[in-house]
Amino acid sequence: MSVTAAQLLVRCLEEEGVEYVFGIPGEENIHVVQALEESSIRYVLVRHEQAASFMAEMYGRLTQRAAVCSATLGPGAINLQLGVADATTNSTPLVAITAQVGRDRSYKESHQGVDLVSLFHPITKWSALVPTPEALPEMTRKAFKTAQTERPGAVFLAIPEDIEKADVSADLKPLRIDRVRPNEPTDDQVGRAADVVRAARRPIVLAGHGAAREDATAELVAFAEATGIPVATTFHGKGVFPDDHALSLGTVGFMSHDYVNFAFDAADTIIAVGYELQEFDPQKINPDADAKIVHVHRGAAEVDAHYPVDVGLHGSIARSLALLTGALGTGEASPTPLAAAAEKITGPLRDELAQHAVDDRVPLSPQRVVADTRAALGRDDIVLADTGAVKMWMARLYPTYAANTCLLSNGLSTMGFALPGALGAKLARPDAKILAATGDGAFLMNAQELETAVREEIPLCVLVWEDDGYGLIEWKMELDMGTSSAVKFGNPDVVAFAESFGGKGVRITAADQLLPALQEGLASDGVTVIAVPVDYSENLKLTDRLGGLEDPLTA
Template identity: 40%
Template sequence: MRVFLMRVADLLIRCLENEGVQYVFGLPGEETLDINDALRQSDIQFVSVRHEQGAAFMADAYGRLTGKAGVCLATLGPGATNLITGIADANLDRAPLVAITGQADLRRVHQDFHQYIDINSVFRPFTKWTARISSPEPVPEVVRKAFKLAEAEPPGATHIELPENVAAMPIAEGYPELPLPHTPQSSRESAIAPQELLQQAAEIIEQAQSPIILVGNGVIRARASVAVQQLAETLNVPVVNTFMAKGALSLQHPNSLYTIGLQARDHVACGMDGSDVVVAIGYDYVEYGPEYWNRDRVKTIIHIGATPAEVDRNYVPAVEIVGNVERIVSRLAGMVFQPKDFKRYKELQDRILHEYLLTKDDISYPIKPQKALYELRQALAPEDIAISDVGANKVWVARMFPAYRPNTVLISNGFAAMGFALPAAIAAKLVHPERNIVAVCGDGGFMMNVQELETAVRLKLAIVIIVFDDNGYGLIRWKQQNKFGAATGVDFQNPNFVALAHSFGAEGFRLERTEDFPDLLRKAMQCDRPVVIDCPIDYGENLRLTERLQDLSCPIV
């Protein structure tokens, strides 16, 4: 007599437990009945959301904050396709994510069956790897491979499809052993950069007149911030970070030259213009292409990353060192001994700081975005987390919101998907319940996943959502006005955000006077439930910023 121990769905969940999964974000469906039943009997918490896109964004943010793959679950057809935006976001934002979807009974997939589409083919362009489980035997290997690839550099999304009839299959005694989730260090992780490459890089830096360090999100993933700081201090050179690398070097550090990423020429781009050697560490083209900072292709580039440099005519490294980023940078810092003259960058630093402080005492209403972000920074501790949605608010958060520690300012800037911030804030609070978590949204982005406010209320998560309210798609209006002198198709009417928050069971406030904002923030952060702050915003500052940048003069070139 054969003894049946479990279903394939049970084995799948055993494999997730083996990977250390804490949460599965998703929606239950008919084709995932057995998976959800197996989760019911697991210590893994199933976080039921209100739209699959929100589940994928939550898994995305979880992966980015922890370095371990976040997991999302959906049924077949429309449930699976609703995951796509969040999956693509994780893939281009380099966040590890494993998506699991149900599928119809394999005996029917040759037909035009109800809700059936070839999800593996649909997901292939958005993931690093996708696979269908067609029988019980490969389940442990498929799951281990999905997590291994998702977490390997550069991290991204993988996908597993489990048809409903396979999920329900019984497994007899003697099912395959679960592969260990933590394999020995790969050669890439343990490799030491060749001495000759490090020596070449050190010589180039020593001979440079104005070297600069360009830091990407790969530094945060590699936990190499301390090594980068050591290199910057040894050389006494400026450090510029991309949007997704905010906090890799504290903005309070004297060598920080702040954030680069605007397509328009900004103060920080001016600093890049004045450099002759760029030490690019953990840099990723997906955020900010080299054509913006090396148009004339005259800069000498040193590439340090976990993966080789992308092929690009504006990015041809003189030295390319691939391996463990933290170790490489630490070794390089011990090989360069000639500090540079930072004084030429001081005026540029002062200009950036002046702009940051320019509106701190401004009480005009509606509130200016710079003022709102200044007050938010004062209200948050260094370890608290601010999450930006995508839109005009993202430009202001990237430029004007200081980050003091890695992974304390999250910005989607690879895929740059609107609707990211609220679901990401939910995941961030689950990962860091002891910290204040604030989502900064435009009204357009907030309304794209507003339904997840119910998820936050149900989970009793004390997060704060600040909605920059201008009744329109502010970033597109800004670009249209710059290009055509007029805007079209960007205006809409908002609901009463305070009443909307109350209808979900959250708290809601509306900013009526700019001078009340600090007190309103403190009040919101003391609440024991989600809070929405309706914040009428003066996006006239967008065009004023354009005018200032057009008149920008660079003091160092």
């Protein structure tokens, strides 16, 4: 008795708990696609391989289980690379599997022959060619184990065409999954960390992506309340500490010196919980490199002159926080100096959002769009904010109350992920409302996936912030040079565009139309694209205001 290597691979994927494979078939992987058709795994046919990688990435980010994107060899595989790199830099588990030329022509110049293993090597945790059909169980298990082990990231496997369709013994079985359990920090580490925190005069917590991945909210809140230490989050950490908690300082990461940056300027100790350096330059949170650092994460910190770690607690983030809280003593503490001044940091942000929530101008102010987006979504619903000016406004102002409910790319900061990523997010969290918020530049980078959503019957709501240009680049050019160039373009009729795919298009012509349009689109089982004109003159007004900002903590 025998099966094909393609069938063996699919059995291995089923054993790993894979529910979806996102991709486009090619001549060289048709046996894998057919084996998927005969399995419990749903193959989601997309319109561009880049979109497949973003769908897999966002599914993996929400589930912490590696999703799979698939492509043929050569150009198909190369098209996967952007989302694969995004997954690795955003610490998200993903397994990319592509075809490769057969072994009978791999040693010579050949049609569509590209060294894919070398191409994927710098953007993955592991990149390998399957050398023989019998290696599939071991290599598949290693791929998922590597992708899902901290820090998570992407893995790449290339399967030669002749191996994919080869026969193998039916006795070959998928390997048993061994669950990796995080260690606990040592008693000595916890004791030294507690000593640093006790000695601190102006401590602050920075919660990052690692804390969000582990969903360490309960332990983080307990630590803050027991110590009176306020908490700021990175863009990727948004929501892991609720923004409406009295000890919340909001989000740090905006390109200008914002209110929350003053808290870091004043801090003498930073308890970094799940923070990873690619999220935000440590120089921005420790400009003089003089703050003491307590690094709470599953692994050791990257080396940086502005991130000198005094004590590292390595192991489960939630468990490390619980142990540190216990070592410091229980009970609700009095607010520390920075916590007592928290209102001076968060109050102006709330006031800015509230003031613009009733701003009726058209085009709409970015703040009005953020306010209506927040009003349309529940606390546990999810918004994906694409890279561009929309990302800056959403990261800075959008109140977030649960981990992984405001998803941004801040490792690679790539454009075009939100629309396809929303499809992966909806499959991962079918009970949540999912919104893709994107600029018009990013929208057209993967707008073809509207057809995928319609055909696959995946509910999708897209909010397109329209300004007929690359707004963030224009913003930065104006800041640096006082002028801008090569940033303006034309747009299609978004309403007609959405309808041409079988979706619904909505154009906002009055400010009071946006919230009901969002509510209706999010409640729909179909595809809705909402175009809202945005007044980005607010961009320079904001950075001018922040540039002249005096320290609110001394005011």
